[in-house]
Amino acid sequence: MSTGTLSRRDFLRAGGITGAALCLGFSFSSDGKEAKVIVAADADRQAIEMNAWIKIDADGKVTLVDHRAEMGQGSYQSVPQIIAEELEVDLKDIQVIFAQGDPKKYGGQITGGSSTVRDSYKKLLKLSATAREVLIAAAAAKWQVAATACYAQAGHVINRSSGKKFHYGELVAAASKLPAPQNIVLKKRSDYKLIGKPLHRKDTPLKTNGAAVFGLDKKLPGMLYAVVERNPRFRGKVKSFDAVAAKKVAGVKDVFTVKMEVFNTIREGVAVVATSTWAAMQGRKALKVVWDDSGFEHINxxxxxxxxxxxxxxxxxxxxxxxxxxxxxxxxxxxxxxxxxxxxQAHSAMEPLNCIAHYQKDKVEIWGPIQAPDWVQGNISQKFGVPIDNVRVNMTFLGGGFGRKAFLDYPYEATMISKHIGGPVQVVWSREDDTTQGPxxxxxxxxxxxxxxxxxxxxxxxxxxxxxxxxxxxxxxxxxxxxxxxxxxxxxxxxxxxxxxxxxxxxxxxxxxxxxxxxxxxxxxxxxxxxxxxxxxxxxxxxxxxxxxxxxxxxxxxxxxxxxxxxxxxxxxxxxxxxxxxxxxxxxxxxxxxxxxxxxxxxxxxxxxxxxxxxxxxxxxxxxxxxxxxxxxxxxxxxxxxxxxxxxxxxxxxxxxxxxxxxxxxxxxxxxxxxxxxxxxxxxxxxxxxxxxxxxxxxxxxxxxxxxxxxxxxxxx
Structure with a gap:
């Protein structure tokens, strides 16, 4: 099961446009309040912006784009479980990839307010049921029978009278050319086979065998590593710093001041960039910083x-x-x-904050444990003057979040440092950073x-x-x-x-x-x-x-x-x-x-x-x-x-x-x-x-x- 990300263009190229797969998603109304299920071919022909949710390939493999983060709360299981129910497929035949941040394609992507299922389940049920009905229609056309003479089960469409069946993969080419029916009848809860059942989570094997990619696991060619000595008093400034000893640490490449936006205020610190996280941390220990903590109250x-x-x-x-x-x-x-x-209270997620950013003048790409990829995309676009479509935000698994990883400060800080050094960088927060800095x-x-x-x-x-x-x-x-x-x-x-x-x-x-x-x-x-x-x-x-x-x-x-x-x-x-x-x-x-x-x-x-x-x-x-x-x-x-x-x-x-x-x-x-x-x-x-x-x-x-x-x-x- 892949945990990578896929752009809309790549999704469509690999899917419905070539006829090699069936792709379905939603086309949102201009006010974003209504969502119409649409197949990829129609989206392309009509130049409609479609968010890609489901792809079924010629082997019958189902790829689901999860628009929300997985931080332990179970979206990596619950969303596929919803899809598998109405689509009539085995959960083992569903692979999950994380969506990139893009509210135009996926609507709100904030994983917070316990909202993943309650905000999306009706749409997901409709989407997967539509995919099932399109496949049934394709099979019925091949057999030249009415769609009501067929039913779906375990990744196949079956002819009620003859018992003949087509595997979903055999139907996707024909199904991709059919329009999506709009009046779909969903199952009654009493007919559910998967929903409501205590099924084992799909992410458990990945997290126990080491295959799951968390923020700290992600690596890029030529990537450097950074830690930041931040002012221990919020609103304090950097008065001066001495980096002579820090720069003598093997692997340290650069030391400079950095300002990070926290809401409508600035937090200042000194970044140490090195060839490894360890070298950056040792360089940070050797820093000598004088803080300016004037102009605000030091409260007890x-x-x-x-x-x-x-x-x-x-x-x-x-x-x-x-x-x-x-x-x-x-x-x-x-x-x-x-x-x-x-x-x-501190958040104290088991995985401290971290983020990779690569700033390249007219585009920025982010990787990391992020609860709100759409918020990060909009914030980076606005603050750095980069067109929003040129800001890519890629989610990894999160080792806990509790709201802290929905905030915008750490991706912003990583982007600032990447811009300064002219290349990709991973900024890592220590447990002490996480505990002492808030919010x-x-x-x-x-x-x-x-x-x-x-x-x-x-x-x-x-x-x-x-x-x-x-x-x-x-x-x-x-x-x-x-x-x-x-x-x-x-x-x-x-x-x-x-x-x-x-x-x-x-x-x-x-x-x-x-x-x-x-x-x-x-x-x-x-x-x-x-x-x-x-x-x-x-x-x-x-x-x-x-x-x-x-x-x-x-x-x-x-x-x-x-x-x-x-x-x-x-x-x-x-x-x-x-x-x-x-x-x-x-x-x-x-x-x-x-x-x-x-x-x-x-x-x-x-x-x-x-x-x-x-x-x-x-x-x-x-x-x-x-x-x-x-x-x-x-x-x-x-x-x-x-x-x-x-x-x-x-x-x-x-x-x-x-x-x-x-x-x-x-x-x-x-x-x-x-x-x-x-x-x-x-x-x-x-x-x-x-x-x-x-x-x-x-x-x-x-x-x-x-x-x-x-x-x-x-x-x-």
Whole structure:
């Protein structure tokens, strides 16, 4: 299975235009909202820009162009699994190649927001079903029978009456000349043979035998290697540097200053270019750099949270409000008023950032672990004045991303260095670079106020104070963070009369950006922890309490399943059970966490039960893996690591002081996926937000201690 890339021209040349293969893709309307399936021959004859998705060659081999990155979330399996279902082929007969960045051909290519399946599955089903029907039509014409007299199975078209069959490869020449039918009937879910099944992933063999090409594996003729000594304080500048010792290191070719765009700000550093990564790193160690850190604040972590809590005394910018929560709170006899705090986090993908760039005056080519190839293409075109069609962005496999590899800074920096040296270069970030430079998930503080009257919620009022990602990329002063309610379930708004959310603007010179599940990862802790506290204030069980306010049918069934698989109703008070339910990216996840004390007194997580309602789904094994990974990442963020700052410098450098969970920290995670006919939601991120509030509620149930600040030490609760 190839993991290379293929341009549209090469795809068409190898395929439908010569009649040697059948190529199908989409032709988008001018506004990009409608997609029409079209065969390559028609696209060429009509001069229509077609994005190439499927090619079937004369041997019956199917090539699929995956428009999204594979960073562990499973697109390399789920997309072929969708295609194989309606196309009626064996998965082993499908090879996958990564698309180059090009929104005109593929639409949005950002692998983020858990969007790969939910944004594309209907189009992919239609595309593959169209390919099947074109092949059936070609076979029917050969047999001179009606298309309804034929059916497709296992890469063949079969004549119902005679039992004769054609292999797909025998039909592609004729099929490539036929127009694509537009009124395709898709299978019922009950008829699926592949979708919904826990099939083994196609990328697992590649990743275990070393065949998968990650960013660091890619090599170009004549390529040099670079590392950059960047200012440890964001917004700092290079005052001067001494490269005499660095240039004496064997293999070092050049040393020069470089500026990298980070949102609307510049990060400065000194690049060391050499014949190997090792030589570049040794040259970097020998550098002597004097930094200019004047003109901006050098902030400490304690100051950040002190300021946030002061800011929470303000009303902030209203994001959503219904009823009159202020009056209800003022009239309440026992209103709750508490503050929750969540920490700054690094992304810490196992594969640190890296990127290859080759700048050649009127064209640029990029290779690397990139989550948003279309964004990179547009950014490089704009910043370097190169026509967008002359910017090629090639995706490799990603060793994790979590949002960091959707950012534009590292491809931009690699292109700057390539332009300076006049040749291809691979820029490599060390783990220390990755940990100390950011951008980070922002630490956020929340003020939660609520009142219980006659055993029911009479009002809730939330305020959040934390950095707004939009204020870096597209300043919107005076406008609330549009993720203020992210993670909070919509049915609450239908059942709580008085409710409000506000964003209290908070800005400091530390770069922040997306992190797995984005603001739901912090919002979820505050909002669901508060729901647990309100339940206790009302004298109700936390899960039964939620059932009252989450009245829609899907939430009720999710709660039913949470109770069923965890044995929640049979527990006793003080057994150490906690619950939380959050929603993001179209998927609702409820979790039950069970904890106990070990002999030494340390809190131990016994088991986690997760119920996932993601609507239409492809592969339950992938969902299981993504929920397990989300729980592990949430566990680390809640109990083990955080980024702190001293005088504007990140204090953590590597895993020795930013520790990751180990295998013996991982609890057993039981995942149940609810079957329904709703539209697909995401699965890569929604399993993370409910874990921390469920864990802290379980600890409260066991110990009576309420935890409102993350991270906390499990050994000292």
């Amino acid at each position: 972590i304690a100051d950040i949270y002190t300021r946030q809590q002061q800011e929470l005394k303000k009303e902030g910018i209203s994001f959503k409000k219904q009823g009159d929560p202020d009056s209800a709170l003022a009239q309440a006899a026992n209103a709750l008023d508490v503050v929750y705090q969540t920490p700054y 980070y998930r922002a630490g956020v503080s929340y003020r939660a106020q609520g009142a219980i009257t006659n055993g029911e919620i009479s009002a809730v009022k939330f305020r959040m104070a934390g950095q707004n990602i939009d204020h870096w990329s597209n300043p919107k002063r005076g406008v609330a963070n549009d993720s203020t309610t992210e993670g909070f379930l919509a049915p609450y708004f239908a059942s709580i009369k008085n409710i409000s959310f506000a964003d209290v603007p908070f800005e400091i010179p530390i770069p922040n950006m997306w992190w797995r599940s984005v603001y739901a990862s912090t919002n979820g802790f505050a909002y669901e922890s508060f729901m647990n506290e309100l339940a206790h204030q009302a004298g109700k069980d936390p899960l039964a309490f939620r059932r009252v306010y989450l009245k829609d049918d899907r939430c009720q069934k999710l709660i039913d399943k949470m109770e069923e698989i965890s044995g929640y109703k049979d527990r006793k008070k003080g057994d150490g059970f906690g619950v939380a339910i959050t929603e993001c990216f179209g998927t609702t996840v409820g979790q039950v966490v069970k904890v106990s004390r070990e002999n030494g007194g340390k809190i131990k997580i016994d088991k986690v039960w997760a119920v996932v309602d993601c609507g239409w789904y492809v592969n339950p094994d992938i969902i299981q893996a993504q929920v397990e990974g989300s729980v592990l990442m949430a566990l680390g963020a809640a109990t083990m690591h955080e980024i702190t700052f001293k005088e504007g410098v990140a204090e953590q450098q590597n895993f020795y002081n930013y520790p990751m969970p180990r295998i013996n920290d991982m609890p057993q995670v039981i995942v149940h996926v609810i079957d329904n006919d709703a539209d697909a939601g995401g699965v890569g991120e929604p399993g993370l937000p409910p874990f921390a509030p469920a864990l802290t509620e379980a600890i409260f149930d066991l110990t009576g201690k309420r935890i409102r600040k993350l991270p906390f030490d499990m050994a000292n609760v």
